[in-house]
Amino acid sequence: MKPHLLLIDALNLIRRIYAVDVNQKHHSDEQMIQTCSARVAHACKKLLNTTNATHAIAVFDGDRSWRYHFYKDYKHSRAPMPQTLKDALLHFKNAIEETGIVVFEPINDEADDIIATLASKAASNNISNTVVSTDKGFLPHLGDYITVYDYFKKQYLDKNSIKERFGVEQTKLIDFWALAGDKTNDIPGIKGIGTKSAQQLINNYESIEHALEDESLSPSIHKKLDAGMDMYVISKQLVSLRTDINLGFSLKQLRLN
Numbered sequence: 001m002k003p004h005l006l007l008i009d010a011l012n013l014i015r016r017i018y019a020v021d022v023n024q025k026h027h028s029d030e031q032m033i034q035t036c037s038a039r040v041a042h043a044c045k046k047l048l049n050t051t052n053a054t055h056a057i058a059v060f061d062g063d064r065s066w067r068y069h070f071y072k073d074y075k076h077s078r079a080p081m082p083q084t085l086k087d088a089l090l091h092f093k094n095a096i097e098e099t100g101i102v103v104f105e106p107i108n109d110e111a112d113d114i115i116a117t118l119a120s121k122a123a124s125n126n127i128s129n130t131v132v133s134t135d136k137g138f139l140p141h142l143g144d145y146i147t148v149y150d151y152f153k154k155q156y157l158d159k160n161s162i163k164e165r166f167g168v169e170q171t172k173l174i175d176f177w178a179l180a181g182d183k184t185n186d187i188p189g190i191k192g193i194g195t196k197s198a199q200q201l202i203n204n205y206e207s208i209e210h211a212l213e214d215e216s217l218s219p220s221i222h223k224k225l226d227a228g229m230d231m232y233v234i235s236k237q238l239v240s241l242r243t244d245i246n247l248g249f250s251l252k253q254l255r256l257n
Contacts, residue, residue: 005119005122005251007115008101011061059118064108071238116241127251128146129146140240166199168199175236176199180197187238190227
């Protein structure tokens with residue numbers, strides 16, 4: 001059996017399931033957490049079966065990552081995790097571990113960077129892997145060995161669906177977000193460059209440098225690009241997932257029993 005690595009964005013899965021369960025009738029918060037933990041474990045079991053995984057890991061976020069230090073407004077408008085959920089994370093970790101999946105919580109790194117590193121390292125060794133998340137940040141990494149699966153829509157994301165959703169090719173997503181910004185994570189992009197302008201620039205030019213060299217480019221757009229290059233560079237770094245983190249463990253340690 002060929003090895004296949006399952007990479008679960010743990011908080012992405014948990015918070016989506018919690019958001020549904022918290023609105024259901026329960027006798028107590030404790031009962032709600034127990035029900036929600038069981039649903040998360042059930043989801044993990046289904047994912048193991050769906051992907052035919054031989055190795056698996058569920059990654060949580062560490063404390064404030066490098067992005068918070070690099071750009072002070074990163075995710076500043078995002079609502080904090082509900083305290084009830086925050087206090088119960090150990091229950092969820094235990095529930096996931098009981099399915100045989102390794103749970104990993106880094107000290108400072110974000111789950112996205114850890115997952116991207118694992119996916120990239122596995123792919124470089126010709127090992128297929130599935131990232132389970134609704135976070136669009138993983139989409140630039142789709143490739144021959146890396147797939148992205150939306151558990152809630154029960155579908156694998158592909159390059160055609162990405163083009164339909166964002167209006168640019170999958171390989172151009174990072175440049176697109178660096179131009180237009182990303183409100184979800186408070187990534188600024190270039191001031192005055194919206195989604196449509198960013199799509200046109202991405203689709204019409206090989207790079208932003210080529211756009212700036214084009215004498216037929218709208219003077220208004222040229223001015224915005226020229227003035228916003230610093231924020232473009234910052235935004236591009238923020239939306240790019242790291243694939244070079246020193247993990248301290250090997251693929252062998254993620255094998256399912």
